[in-house]
Amino acid sequence: MDERVWVPVGKVTRAHGVRGDVKILPYGDTLAGFQAGGKMHVRVAGFHALRTLTLTRIRPHGRFLLAGFEELPNPEAAAAIVGGEIVLSEDHLPPTDEGEYYTYQLIGLSVETTAGIPVGTLRAVFDAGSHDIYVVAGRHGKEVLIPAVEDVVTEVDLGRRRMVIDPPEGLIDDL
Structure with a gap:
C-alpha cells in the first residue's frame, strides 16, 4: 500500500x-x-x-x-x-526557506496568543497580495483573519501543531 x-x-x-x-x-x-x-x-x-x-x-x-x-x-x-x-x-516538494511553510502544513494548527490565550484553529490560507492571510476558526463560530507577517506570527511549531501570534490591538478583542 x-x-x-x-x-x-x-x-x-x-x-x-x-x-x-x-x-x-x-x-x-x-x-x-x-x-x-x-x-x-x-x-x-x-x-x-x-x-x-x-x-x-x-x-x-x-x-x-x-x-x-x-x-x-x-x-x-x-x-x-x-x-x-x-x-x-x-x-518531491521543493524545500522551503527558513520561516516558509506549505499551506498543507499550516492547516489544522492550533493558534494562540503570546499570552497563551487560545484563538482557534487555522482553517485556510489566502493570498492578499503583499502577504498571506490566515483564516482561523475561533470560538463561538467566529472567524478571525490573521495577517501572515513577521510582526504578528511569532512562532510556527509544526511538531507541536501550533502557531503563536502577537495580535495587534483589536484583532481578537471580540473572541
Missing part, C-alpha cells in the same frame, strides 16, 4: 483548445519547474486511484498554466480530468 502523502499543488479548471490541453490553476510556484517529458499526478473526484500523466507541453497563460499530456489527445479526454487536482508526493 502506498504510504506517501500527496499534496495538492494545482487544479485543472477546464479543457483548452483542440489538442487536449488543460488549463491549470497552480497553487504557488511548485509547478514552475515542470517540462515536457515530466510526470504529473492527478486526483479526480470520485476516483480512488491517482492518474499519472506525461507532459508533452506546458506554458504560462496569465496566472494559469496550459498543459498538454500524452494520455489526453483530444478535448474529450481532457474533459475527464477537469476539476481534478494536480498532486505531488510530499517527498
Whole structure:
C-alpha cells in the first residue's frame, strides 16, 4: 500500500483548445519547474486511484498554466480530468526557506496568543497580495483573519501543531 502523502499543488479548471490541453490553476510556484517529458499526478473526484500523466507541453497563460499530456489527445479526454487536482508526493516538494511553510502544513494548527490565550484553529490560507492571510476558526463560530507577517506570527511549531501570534490591538478583542 502506498504510504506517501500527496499534496495538492494545482487544479485543472477546464479543457483548452483542440489538442487536449488543460488549463491549470497552480497553487504557488511548485509547478514552475515542470517540462515536457515530466510526470504529473492527478486526483479526480470520485476516483480512488491517482492518474499519472506525461507532459508533452506546458506554458504560462496569465496566472494559469496550459498543459498538454500524452494520455489526453483530444478535448474529450481532457474533459475527464477537469476539476481534478494536480498532486505531488510530499517527498518531491521543493524545500522551503527558513520561516516558509506549505499551506498543507499550516492547516489544522492550533493558534494562540503570546499570552497563551487560545484563538482557534487555522482553517485556510489566502493570498492578499503583499502577504498571506490566515483564516482561523475561533470560538463561538467566529472567524478571525490573521495577517501572515513577521510582526504578528511569532512562532510556527509544526511538531507541536501550533502557531503563536502577537495580535495587534483589536484583532481578537471580540473572541
